[in-house]
Amino acid sequence: MTPSVPPQQPELIEEIARLRDRRNAVILAHNYELAEVQDIADFTGDSLELSRKAATVEAEVIVFCGVHFMAETAAILAPGRVVLLPVAEAGCPMADMITPDELRAFQAENPGAITVTYVNSTAGIKALSDVCCTSANARAVVESLPADRRILFVPDRHLGEWVTRDLERDVVFWPGFCPVHQRILPEDLRRKRDQFPAAVVLVHPECDLPVCEAADFVESTGGMLRRIAELPAGTTVILGTEVGMINRLQRARPDLVLIPAGPDLVCANMKMTRLVHVRDALLHDRHRVTVEPGVAARARVAIERMLAVP
Ligand code: SF4
Structure with a gap:
């Protein structure tokens, strides 16, 4: 029978377990991560499930095996914890499709509109938003908003179009997309x-x-x-x-x-993290993800408004 991990991996897995205990850490892995990483994680889930978990775990250190915006969300929801992203370059092309300056200009072109932001976005974008949403609750979030107000939906046009397709709402979509799902x-x-x-x-x-x-x-x-x-x-x-x-x-x-x-249908960014990166994150405290407190406070308001939607 073919072993599920190469011969050098068992020692690495044991070393990660020792370091995790020594540092009082928890390892979170997104569903799109490599199987070797999902297998050693304490929790596996989508970005919001993992952020919620980050907010409630008692560990001092959170190793977030995912992409940058997810680790940022964990840092926003779990202030005071050390949040580590094992591979600093692991980003999300969709989250990077809108910058704070672009969102400010979009809002200026649509005065009075409500900005609804998918959680797959940077902390800077969340901080400029009225309310966040996930793919699971985007429709409920839109339906919770006053019917006479225009909505700006960012950054994922496809999610926005799907959840509002049969709603009589005035929605303007930012032309962002996930390059993997768009394929x-x-x-x-x-x-x-x-x-x-x-x-x-x-x-x-x-x-x-x-x-x-x-x-x-x-x-x-x-x-x-x-x-x-x-x-x-x-x-x-x-x-x-x-x-x-x-x-x-x-x-x-x-x-x-x-x-x-x-x-x-592979997200290259989600496949960057290997076991050796998880080990090095715990060993060398890399790579710390922090969010400027003012940005974090405003972003938290948009996330909490989302969580309040039934
Ligand atoms: S799968 Fe798409 S949305 Fe998710 S991290 Fe990769 S590029 Fe971003």
């Missing part, structure tokens, strides 16, 4: 359906609107987990999201056949 095309789904006619097609709302409309279900990460829990054993599921999610879903339902919707 999925309606033709990909058609081809897979021809190949697997009995399959269920499940996609993330960061996909383009025609892809969402062609799917059987459009779900956030948490929604995907709930949805697959209901499927009969042996069902084939075509998944329109980052391939790392297959690992998480397959652990929950080993009796399903999970197939990516298209080729190359």
